[in-house]
Amino acid sequence: MRLDKFLAEAGVGSRKEVKLLLKKNLVTVNEQPVKDGKLHIDEYQDIVLFAGERVIYQKFYYYLLHKPQGVVSATEDARDQTVIDLLKEEDYRTDLFPVGRLDKDTEGLLLLTNDGQLAHRLLSPKKHVDKEYFAEIEGLVTEEDVQIFASGFALTNDEQVKPSKLLIDEINEANQTSKIRLVIQEGKFHQVKRMFEAVDKRVVYLKRLRMGSLVLDEQLPLGAYRPLTETELQEL
């Protein structure tokens, strides 16, 4: 592949920045200084150094983040800290983005990547990828709610939601609260909160546990992230 493309995809800089960096004599290929970005290299064999540091070829990056509350699922925000701001400087790349959105007050599994095709596959309603949530609910969730969720129903604004799997984990009659797990295959705005609103209940805590085959790593503290393992990536 072309050297300038290699350097840009490896995160050294944009194509424009790479051009300038090459001009400044900062790049060597197999110990030879190179200024011409058009040079074709073998991205897996040739030894490319930028400012004396080895540049390893990796096109796509995948991080599993344990999203904390108070952080927005966006790449940029004028007011709030974003999930991308949680990345360490050495992992930051301009093309990383979160796959789907969790609300500011929702915790849990969020995949960060620069792989647009994978993101599309995970988010497209046509692909029926499970998203599993744990929630604490104000109100007593009933078997009737389980049936309503199982057959699909209309939200308060008449928007239709598809059948979903609701599992009651715990009912606390004294406090009038419930703990549940819910598996949906869509990703409408505030979907889980709005689904419970439609059955006259309120989500007071929400956490995403799973997206397709990818499960939240409970070893990861809130706000921490790690690259996906080879197995996780294969399964996705």
Ligand code: URA
């Ligand atoms: N549903 C919600 O209501 N909020 C989220 O963050 C995710 C799903």
